[in-house]
Amino acid sequence: MPLISFKKNHVSFEVAPGANLMKSLLEAGLPVASSCDGDGVCAKCKIQILEGAENLSAENDTEQFLKEKNNLAKNIRISCQTEVHGDVKVDASYW
Ligand code: FES
Numbered sequence: 645m646p647l648i649s650f651k652k653n654h655v656s657f658e659v660a661p662g663a664n665l666m667k668s669l670l671e672a673g674l675p676v677a678s679s680c681d682g683d684g685v686c687a688k689c690k691i692q693i694l695e696g697a698e699n700l701s702a703e704n705d706t707e708q709f710l711k712e713k714n715n716l717a718k719n720i721r722i723s724c725q726t727e728v729h730g731d732v733k734v735d736a737s738y739w
Pocket residue numbers: 677678679680681682683684685686687688689690722723724725
């Protein structure tokens with residue numbers, strides 16, 4: 645089972661392979677910024693990937709558009725558009 649862990653002092657947790665990153669974080673009780681509720685419009689759900697980027701789904705067209713439009717760094721993922729297939733370590737500026 646893929647493990648999501650954190651740079652800061654949050655408890656790591658396992659998710660089902662292919663789990664949505666944003667939903668997984670919310671279910672674990674971590675706040676994820678959003679004004680479109682995961683519809684791939686706002687880009688506020690961006691999450692920094694510190695380790696395990698290769699264990700995430702490839703960026704879809706929606707994510708590529710949002711990242712380009714918002715000038716987001718390569719290690720930032722739009723969490724509502726991202727699936728978790730292996731261990732990752734993540735961070736967000738507001739955690
Ligand atoms: S929640 Fe709006 S783009 Fe992800």
